[in-house]
Amino acid sequence: MPRRNADTREEIREVALDLFAQKGFEQTSLREIAERLDITKAALYYHFPSKDELLVQLVAPLATDLAAFTAVLEERRPDGERAILEDYFDLCERHRRVFQGLLRDTSALARTGSLLQVLHNRDRIDRLLVGSDDPAERARAVVALGGLQDCAVLMADAAPAAYRRAAVDAALRALLPA
Amino acid sequence: MPRRNADTREEIREVALDLFAQKGFEQTSLREIAERLDITKAALYYHFPSKDELLVQLVAPLATDLAAFTAVLEERRPDGERAILEDYFDLCERHRRVFQGLLRDTSALARTGSLLQVLHNRDRIDRLLVGSDDPAERARAVVALGGLQDCAVLMADAAPAAYRRAAVDAALRALLPA
C-alpha cells in the first residue's frame, strides 16, 4: 500500500542524515533507517541504488555550496575579508548537521567514551582560556584552538616548522579581544 | 612458534593506528590487521580483549596529554596566552596521527569522493584568502576558517547569534597579518 506521505525519498534523506549524524555512517544500518520509517530495506533500494549513494546525496548540498563559494572568491576580489568570513560562517551554519555528522564520524570514539573525554577537556580549556562561560567569549577560544587543530589536519603537506609561527600568531590575534 | 619481534603488542598498535588512520575504524577488520602482521585474528585477542579496547589504547596518549594540559591550565594562571597556544599547537602535532585518523573518520566520504571535493575547495579558499601558497601565509587562513568551522561543531549548545560576532571578529584578527 502507498504510504501516508508522498515524498518518501525526502523522508529517507531526513532520517538518514539524522541517524548518520547521531551514530556515524558505518554504524547506521539500512535496517535501522527502514525501521524508523516503517518501511523495509528493499523499499530503500527503490529510492537509492546503494547506501553510498545515499551518503553522496546528503553531502551534495554542502559540496555545491562550497564550490559556489570558491567560485565567487576566485572570479573577483570580494568586498573585504570580513564579508568573506561572514559568508563562510553562514555556510558552515547552513550545513551544520553535515559537518557534525558526516565530516567527522566520531561514533566509534563515542561508543568507547574516549570522545566525551576529549571534548570535555577541550570545552574546559576553551572556557578557561577566556575566563568565561559566555558563548561570545568562548568563541574566541574555539576559533583560536580550532584553527590550530585544523592546521594539524589540513596542512599535512607542509612542515610544521614552516607555519608554526604564523599559525600561533593568527590564533593569538583571534583569542585576544580587539 | 614465537615471532621474530618481541613486542607484538606494540606492533599491533602501530599497524592498527596506521590502518585506522587510513581507512577508518569501522572499515578496518581485525583480519586485516592480523594479515599485515602475519598472525591470526585469534592472536590479536590474546593481546587485546576487544577491538574497542584496542582503539581506546590508541587514543589514550592523547587523552592523557590533553588532561594534563587542562590540569596545568586550571591550577595556575600560566605564563601568557602565547605560551598556552604554543603548547596546544605542540600537543596537536604530537598526536597528529590520532587527530587525523581517529578524531575524524572520513573513510566513508573518502570512498565516495566527497571528501576530496570538500578538501580541495577548502584548500583553494585558504590559498585565495591570503593570496599565497606559502605555508606560513596559508596558516592564517586555516586558523581563521578552521576556527569558524569548529564553532559549528563545538558550540552546539549555544545559539549561533550569541557568538557569531565574536567568532567572526576573532577569525578576522587571525587572518590579518599583525
Next chain:
DNA sequence: GTCTATAGGATGATAGAC
C-alpha cells in the same frame, strides 16, 4: 603466544510477487 575451527550474528544487496 599462536594456531585451527567455528559459533553466531548482522549487513548490503537482489529476485520476484503484488
Next chain:
DNA sequence: GTCTATCATCCTATAGAC
C-alpha cells in the same frame, strides 16, 4: 512503491589444541 524471502559475505569473538 512496497513487500517477503533469501543470498553471499563479512564480522567479532570464543573454545580448545599445541
